[in-house]
Amino acid sequence: MEAVGKLQDMPDVLQAKQIKELLGISLAGVYELLNRADFPAIRVTEKRMIVPKSAFIDWLNEQATKGA
Numbered sequence: 778m779e780a781v782g783k784l785q786d787m788p789d790v791l792q793a794k795q796i797k798e799l800l801g802i803s804l805a806g807v808y809e810l811l812n813r814a815d816f817p818a819i820r821v822t823e824k825r826m827i828v829p830k831s832a833f834i835d836w837l838n839e840q841a842t843k844g845a
Contacts, residue, residue, distance in 0.1 A: 784834070791828045 787795050793807045800807070811818045817832035 784830070787830060789830050791830055791833055793826070796828065796833070 783799055787799070791799075793804060793811065796810070797804050797807045810816045811826045811828075815836070816828075817836050818826045818828050820826050
């Protein structure tokens with residue numbers, strides 16, 4: 778399944794495992810992203826972070842335009 782199809786099938790709030798699957802990176806890489814100031818993560822508890830899918834898409838688009 779292509780990435781766009783995967784993203785559409787994901788819930789409105791993403792967790793680390795889902796971001797790992799979408800980006801094809803390690804879980805350690807996902808946690809690095811989750812802790813970046815420019816990444817749209819929301820800390821729910823001391824150990825749990827989530828990312829609204831719409832904010833994730835916006836972030837991806839911003840990253841794509843930075844590289845262009």
